[in-house]
Amino acid sequence: MKSRTLIALLSSIGGGLVVAGGAALGARAGVKGQRAASQRVVEMLPTHAEWWRERLHHEGQLTYLAIGDSAAQGVGATVPSRGYVGLLARRIKHRSRMTVRMVNLSVSGATTWGAKKDQLPKLRGFAPDVCTVSIGANDIADFHPDKFERNIRAIYAAVPSHAVVAELPCMFSPDRERKVAVANEIIHRVADELGLTVAPLHTITKRVGIRRTFFNTYGDLFHPNDRGYEIWASAFEPAIDARVDTVAAIRHYLSAREAEDLGREAGAVANARAEQDTAGADDIEHAHRPGRMDRLRERVTGSIPIPGAQDRTGTGSEGPASRSGDVGGAA
Structure with missing residues (x-):
């Protein structure tokens, strides 16, 4: 009996050692794989930057400008155009049915201070129709709320009033999430002020959950992969769609001089004119649509009323007495 107990104990210990050893080997392989992926990221950086620089020379009917860090560069995606900026550019093109010039001022590794120092001076040379800002994730490792707010305020004050600015993504680590919560409170407060x-x-990256986020992340466990960037893009899409529609309204309902004079109010004025135009079109459509009594008369008499041919007094050019077949008309 004692020998059986001893054998069971030794087997249990041996099994535990095997599991521990397997876990250690798996962890070592995981660390090795993450290091290799991080090295591949380093190799991606100049390739992605050159790809976006080349896009600066392309012409377009609309200009989309992005400020940000390596995520705006699309690092971690299979190709730069599969990053969230590339996905949004494609969406803008399809929704507007116009060509799009991409101006991606982002720099891999940029902090809010770096964006303020290096990207804002370049912004002055452009008048973008659409603008996105996603910056601040690289500040979290060495986070200082006061410095972060000063930099964010400078960036947000410099971008166009129609810019769409992003929260920091969910990082799931409790320590990092505490800092992210402070950063996002600053982002919302300053954005609301301006x-x-x-x-x-x-909100969107947290909703995805840590398990799915793991599979939506590149091998370095930091940058999104293709699927991860689709999720990032979805956070911007409603605001981008609204902005593209506003740009279309401005171009259709305002002259270039009017738009310039109106400034921040141009979008509201153009949208108001678009709504009036739509309402007018609806009124015309409803005016030409037969009413319930008209449809009843058609069924009873077999007549086909001509819209607008009869006024309320029945004295139009083709009133009731002038059309055979109408009730009360001549035989």
């Missing part, structure tokens, strides 16, 4: 639209990136 009238900017906030893309709910944290």
